[in-house]
Amino acid sequence: MTAPLPSVVTAAALLTGLVTLATTRSWRRAxxxxxxxxxxAGLLRLAGDQGWTQLAGAAAVVALRTALWRVVVLTAPAAGARRPAVGQHRARYGADDHALR
Structure with a gap:
């Protein structure tokens, strides 16, 4: 009964990831x-066939997920940091002091 379930969840994961990317336009969220x-899907696969190979596979999936997410979080820009639009450069500190004279 549970044999095809991990494959179905894997296919659903790919489809859901693509739909999330298309609707939110956020690759991080997808x-x-x-x-x-x-x-x-890896945990479902482990629940169906219990053995050391399946346990190692599930552990590898969890480790890969954790490592990938940490890389994504560490390379993300700060929450409030935005670059100025093209052609709009911020004035240097004190560049408009002439108005105060």
Whole structure:
């Protein structure tokens, strides 16, 4: 009964990741959904066939998910940091002091 379930969840993970990317336009959010559902598929696979190989596979999926997410979080720009628009440079500190004279 549970044999095809991990494969179905894996296919659903790919489809859901693509739909999330298309609707939110956020690759980070889509990656998070994909990694979470792939983790669920790995745990379902472990629940069906219990053995050291399946346990190592599930552990590898969880480790890969954790490592990928940490890389994404560490390379993300700060929450409030925005670059100025093209052609709009910020004035240097004190550049408009002439108005105070």
């Amino acid at each position: 990656l998070r959904v994909l990694l979470d559902l792939l983790t669920a």
